[in-house]
Amino acid sequence: MTTLCYAKKTCSIGIHVLLEEIGMPYDLRIVDFSKGEQKTPEYKALNPKGKVAALVREDGSVLTEFAAIAIWLAMTNPDKKLMPTDPEGVARTIETMDFIIGTVHMLSWRLWRRPEAYSDSPAEHDQLRTRGKTAMLAALDLVDEQLAGKDYLMGDFSIADTALYYNEYWAVDVAGWTLPPNVQAHFERMKARPSVQSSRKLEGVA
Ligand SMILES: N[C@@H](CCC(=O)N[C@@H](CS)C(=O)NCC(=O)O)C(=O)O
The missing domain is CATH 3.40.30.10 (Glutaredoxin)
Known part of the structure; x- marks a missing residue:
C-alpha cells in the first residue's frame, strides 16, 4: 500500500x-x-x-x-481534479507551489524555526528568527494578493492550496502570528474541509 x-x-x-x-x-x-x-x-x-x-x-x-x-x-x-490540466494552468500551479515551498517555507519559515542551521552563535539566533518571520510575512503578502477575489489559489481547490495550508498552520498554530486577510480567509476555508480536519486531528489541534 x-x-x-x-x-x-x-x-x-x-x-x-x-x-x-x-x-x-x-x-x-x-x-x-x-x-x-x-x-x-x-x-x-x-x-x-x-x-x-x-x-x-x-x-x-x-x-x-x-x-x-x-x-x-x-x-x-x-x-x-487536484490541479489544472491546460499548459497555462499547470505552469501557474507549479509557479505558485515553487514560491510557497521555496520562499515561504524554505527561505523564510526555516530561518525562524531552525536558526541554528544558519549560525553556530546563539547570540545571532534572535536576529535570524526575526528575519525569518519578516521574510515569511512579506512572502505571504504576495500570496494574499494572488488570493484576492478567489477562494483558492488556482480558483478551484488544488495541490497548491495544501502547500499553502501547511505554512498557514505553522504561522498560526505553531508561531501564533496574524496572517494577511485573504490568507487568513483561505486558512479558514481549508479548515472547513474534512481532509484538513483529519490532519488537524492527527496534529492534535482544534
Ligand atoms: N524541499 C523539501 C523540503 C523537505 C523538508 O525540509 N522537510 C523537513 C520538514 S518540513 C524535514 O524533513 N526536515 C528534517 C530535519 O529537519 O531534520 C520538500 O519540498 O519536500
Missing part, C-alpha cells in the same frame, strides 16, 4: 491532506523527529535526504519533494 513518511508539524501534513482529499487507502509511517528518526540509517536507506515527506508507492519506489509528490498524486488521480 502507498505509505506516507510523515512527521508532526512538518510540511508532510500537506501531503497527508492530499491523500485524504483523494480518499485512497494509505498507511502513515510516523518519523519521530524528537528521537532523530529522520537521520537514522534505517530511514536514510529509504530517503537518503533524511527528510519528510517521502511517499513509498505501491511498487516500492520512493518519491520525495513536496511538489513532485503532489503533482504525481494529482496526475495519477485525475478524477479528483
